Amino acid sequence: MLTLFVTKSAEIWYNYNMITKLGCYPERQLNLVTKNIDGVMVTLQEPAMNALINAADRCTVRIAIISSYRSCEEQKKLYDAYAACVAKYGHVYKCGLSAPPGNSYHNIGLAIDISNYESRKIRRALLNNGWKWGASFGDKPHFTYQP
Numbered sequence: 001m002l003t004l005f006v007t008k009s010a011e012i013w014y015n016y017n018m019i020t021k022l023g024c025y026p027e028r029q030l031n032l033v034t035k036n037i038d039g040v041m042v043t044l045q046e047p048a049m050n051a052l053i054n055a056a057d058r059c060t061v062r063i064a065i066i067s068s069y070r071s072c073e074e075q076k077k078l079y080d081a082y083a084a085c086v087a088k089y090g091h092v093y094k095c096g097l098s099a100p101p102g103n104s105y106h107n108i109g110l111a112i113d114i115s116n117y118e119s120r121k122i123r124r125a126l127l128n129n130g131w132k133w134g135a136s137f138g139d140k141p142h143f144t145y146q147p
Contacts, residue, residue, distance in 0.1 A: 011129035022104045024072035032069055032109045038062050043069035045109040051129040052112065059125035060128045067113040067140070072101035105144045113141040 032045040037056060042065055044052065056063050070078070078098045085095035098104075104113035112131075116122060117140050123133060126143050134142030 013023055019066070022102055022105065022108055024107060025096070027069075027071070030069075030109050031112075037065060040065050043109060044112070044114070044145070047147070048110050051131065051145055051147070052126075055122075055125040055129040055131065058128070059121055060120045061116070061119050063122050063126070064115040065112050066108065066115050068111070069109040070106040072107050075101040075107055097142075110145045112143050114143065115141065117141050117143075 015142065031045055032043050033046050033049050034041055035049060035053070036042075037052070040047070042052070052063075061094040075098075079100050082095050082098035091097065101107065106113075116124065117133075117135075130145055130147035132143065132146045134140065
């Protein structure tokens, strides 16, 4: 079945059977907010943003955010690069992780990736504010907002 999505920038792309549990939605339907957090523009749904700000306020270490909301078009580019890497090397551990478009909490504004995930202070601050750590499924930089 063919599914058609129109993004804010009016670019049209087609998606064959890639949408599952989470789906892809126009940005205007997600109640996204963008804020500058320590010099990085972060886009999340409002409750997730509030939880991130609360965690950052309670943490003595800067949370180094490297990714937040991504459109399904951006997710497709990441996933295609991931799939090409796996096809080339034949194993996942050299390629990092990437979900297909519509399968990532980044696509609905409820996920962040951070570069300093090894900090216990940061993990504790995020976990105490409704964020779940992706280490359980092998994605250590990833946190999903699930209060």
